[in-house]
Amino acid sequence: MTMAAFLARRLIGNRxxxxxxxxxxxxxxxxxxxxxxxxxxxxxxxxxFPGDGIGPEIAESVKQVFTAADVVIDWDEQxxxxxxxxxxxxxxxxxxxxxxxxxxxxLKGPMATPIGKGxxxxxxxxxKELNLYANVRPCYSLPGYKTRYDDVDLITIRENTEGExxxxxxxxxxxxxxxxxxxxxxxxxxxxxxxxxxAKTHGRKKVSAIHKANIMQKTDGLFLQCCDEVAxxxxxxxxxxxxxDNCCMMLVxxxxxxxxxxxxxxxxxxxxxxxxxxxxxxxxxxxxNIGEDGIALAExxxxxxxxxxxxxxxxxxxxxxxxxMMLRHLKLNKQAEQIHSAIINTIAEGKxxxxxxxxxxxTTDFTKAICDHL
Amino acid sequence: xxxLSLRFLFIAPVFFEKYDVHGEMSRxxxxxxxxxxxxxxxxxxxxxxxxxxxxxxxNVQLRKELDLFASLVNCFNLPGLPTRHENVDIVVIRENTEGExxxxxxxxxxxxxxxxxxxxxxxxxxxxxxxxxYAYLNNRKKVTAVHKANIMKLADGLFLESCREVAxxxxxxxxxxxxxxxxxxxxxxxxxQFDVMVTPNLYGNLVANTAAGIAGGTGVMPGGNVxxxxxxFEQGASAGNVGKDKIVLENKANPVAxxxxxxMMLRHLQFPSFAxxxxTAVKKVIAEGKCRTKDLGGTSTTQEVVDxxxxxxx
Numbered sequence: 172m173t174m175a176a177f178l179a180r181r182l183i184g185n186r187x188x189x190x191x192x193x194x195x196x197x198x199x200x201x202x203x204x205x206x207x208x209x210x211x212x213x214x215x216x217x218x219x220f221p222g223d224g225i226g227p228e229i230a231e232s233v234k235q236v237f238t239a240a241d242v243v244i245d246w247d248e249q250x251x252x253x254x255x256x257x258x259x260x261x262x263x264x265x266x267x268x269x270x271x272x273x274x275x276x277x278l279k280g281p282m283a284t285p286i287g288k289g290x291x292x293x294x295x296x297x298x299k300e301l302n303l304y305a306n307v308r309p310c311y312s313l314p315g316y317k318t319r320y321d322d323v324d325l326i327t328i329r330e331n332t333e334g335e336x337x338x339x340x341x342x343x344x345x346x347x348x349x350x351x352x353x354x355x356x357x358x359x360x361x362x363x364x365x366x367x368x369x370a371k372t373h374g375r376k377k378v379s380a381i382h383k384a385n386i387m388q389k390t391d392g393l394f395l396q397c398c399d400e401v402a403x404x405x406x407x408x409x410x411x412x413x414x415x416d417n418c419c420m421m422l423v424x425x426x427x428x429x430x431x432x433x434x435x436x437x438x439x440x441x442x443x444x445x446x447x448x449x450x451x452x453x454x455x456x457x458x459x460n461i462g463e464d465g466i467a468l469a470e471x472x473x474x475x476x477x478x479x480x481x482x483x484x485x486x487x488x489x490x491x492x493x494x495x496m497m498l499r500h501l502k503l504n505k506q507a508e509q510i511h512s513a514i515i516n517t518i519a520e521g522k523x524x525x526x527x528x529x530x531x532x533x534t535t536d537f538t539k540a541i542c543d544h545l
Numbered sequence: 546x547x548x549l550s551l552r553f554l555f556i557a558p559v560f561f562e563k564y565d566v567h568g569e570m571s572r573x574x575x576x577x578x579x580x581x582x583x584x585x586x587x588x589x590x591x592x593x594x595x596x597x598x599x600x601x602x603x604n605v606q607l608r609k610e611l612d613l614f615a616s617l618v619n620c621f622n623l624p625g626l627p628t629r630h631e632n633v634d635i636v637v638i639r640e641n642t643e644g645e646x647x648x649x650x651x652x653x654x655x656x657x658x659x660x661x662x663x664x665x666x667x668x669x670x671x672x673x674x675x676x677x678x679y680a681y682l683n684n685r686k687k688v689t690a691v692h693k694a695n696i697m698k699l700a701d702g703l704f705l706e707s708c709r710e711v712a713x714x715x716x717x718x719x720x721x722x723x724x725x726x727x728x729x730x731x732x733x734x735x736x737x738q739f740d741v742m743v744t745p746n747l748y749g750n751l752v753a754n755t756a757a758g759i760a761g762g763t764g765v766m767p768g769g770n771v772x773x774x775x776x777x778f779e780q781g782a783s784a785g786n787v788g789k790d791k792i793v794l795e796n797k798a799n800p801v802a803x804x805x806x807x808x809m810m811l812r813h814l815q816f817p818s819f820a821x822x823x824x825t826a827v828k829k830v831i832a833e834g835k836c837r838t839k840d841l842g843g844t845s846t847t848q849e850v851v852d853x854x855x856x857x858x859x
């Protein structure tokens with residue numbers, strides 16, 4: 172393959188196979204690249220899971236804001252089934268999964284996992300089938316929305332497939348239970364690589380690896396080893412290791428000490444929720460799950476809030492910010508920045524805020540205010 | 546270092562047998578263990594556990610050998626010490642012997658490591674009983690169990706079962722449960738909702754340090770490790786500054802946590818009036834604000850703070 176085509180493939184990622192499939196000359200490749208890269212009329216296909224409860228309302232919000240910002244996305248809306256699909260052993264159907272695997276990028280609203288046995292949880296199914304190995308959650312203080320902490324600006328990157336959440340437990344004898352925590356070199360390297368790459372591409376200066384290797388010497392020790400190795404490849408990024416209890420304490424005393432945090436599964440769960448608490452809660456927190464082969468599924472981590480579903484009261488901020496993360500992943504940085512600023516300014520202004528932020532606006536009013544701010 | 550200053554402080558009829566133990570030692574020396582078993586009560590400074598393997602934590606060893614199954618940390622706002630959160634008064638009771646700290650790890654194949662988290666009914670019941678009894682004797686209204694049983698269904702599920710059973714025997718105390726990630730989020734948003742918290746080993750460590758951080762820092766929170774026959778009192782949450790030689794050399798270590806822990810020890814030894822005198826003196830020094838070490842925003846040395854406390858004792 173020619174050099175230009177090589178570069179083209181790297182620039183536009185996995186969609187290149189659709190575009191460069193038939194072109195063989197270098198100039199042809201270049202033209203195709205420019206058409207794909209700069210075209211705002213070729214819609215990008217992305218999967219959308221509106222989810223349950225307030226999901227459909229906030230998904231509608233996102234569609235409106237994106238259209239107002241001239242982001243041309245062809246949403247492939249997917250709905251979870253009402254029965255367990257035997258091919259996936261969960262309510263998430265085979266078609267749902269295929270859609271994400273094909274489009275490579277998606278946005279997910281809150282999903283309520285039906286209670287019961289005999290099927291996997293929806294989130295677990297997504298994670299395993301799409302191999303979503305890293306959960307990325309940026310937490311930053313929103314100007315204009317005051318919490319006790321004003322200077323938070325950090326990103327938590329959590330290993331999403333193994334660790335304490337392997338689900339391997341058994342009763343040894345009555346009254347004695349063992350739970351296995353698994354750490355592998357492969358998964359730890361993968362998430363460490365992603366963390367440092369993320370830090371580099373987003374201009375972050377420091378990566379902190381969080382662990383408890385003084386007690387769990389082999390497991391967290393292996394995780395740290397992998398982080399150490401990757402750190403050597405990025406000498407321009409400052410790398411430190413922090414014990415988790417120290418990390419918790421530092422976070423509540425002075426969150427400005429942290430920049431990018433990379434952690435195994437359990438610690439990541441706890442720390443990312445702690446950080447969300449610092450900036451205002453899960454209603455404002457975006458996140459993105461990264462899978463192999465360039466799959467990225469952005470999602471709002473809050474629940475489906477069935478008590479306010481359908482009442483036009485929901486706060487779409489988390490899903491909107493997750494959508495922004497998705498746009499940045501797709502390299503549509505200009506529009507991402509536009510939408511991001513619009514959201515920040517709307518909240519900062521204070522005139523239109525939903526009930527959970529202390530205001531009285533409806534979802535539609537809030538959405539309209541953001542569109543106006545674009 | 547801090548303990549040295551304390552010896553001059555003691556006005557109560559307590560005689561100290563002093564021992565030097567360091568984190569790099571591979572085992573706690575036999576004579577030290579003998580002494581603790583004989584005296585039943587111990588006051589301890591921080592012991593640093595080196596990261597990286599090879600040495601098993603001395604803190605964990607002490608806890609296991611003396612079966613100090615409960616670790617208590619009392620996190621509360623000190624009058625005069627401003628923090629971002631008000632109305633914090635949380636006691637974290639953490640199971641101290643099993644859970645993730647079982648130390649049972651092995652490499653399955655190169656590049657794949659397993660660590661066992663062990664939860665037993667015996668230990669869970671023991672700690673739940675301790676927590677409720679503590680709440681009852683100290684007029685506390687609520688006990689909250691911290692867990693992750695939605696994911697670790699059997700392990701944390703067993704812990705919760707034990708807590709629920711014990712809760713039935715204390716109808717006057719409110720009992721509720723909270724998932725550990727939500728718990729941390731609630732701690733930074735609304736810490737006043739928590740009273741006594743009972744947790745398995747690892748979550749207890751995190752929750753205690755988070756609670757200590759929001760209430761003023763690990764330099765001021767007292768705590769202890771309690772067993773059926775022995776008790777070891779030490780700084781409640783000791784993340785961060787243990788083993789930092791620079792702080793020792795510059796005399797900046799904060800003695801308040803250990804002083805308050807000694808007050809706890811005095812209560813344990815049935816000397817409540819001495820305990821009250823010590824606590825009042827320490828609180829007065831903090832409230833005045835003139836004599837504080839670096840972690841509280843001041844410039845005093847360790848010795849200066851101790852001298853101030855001695856001066857305030859009446």
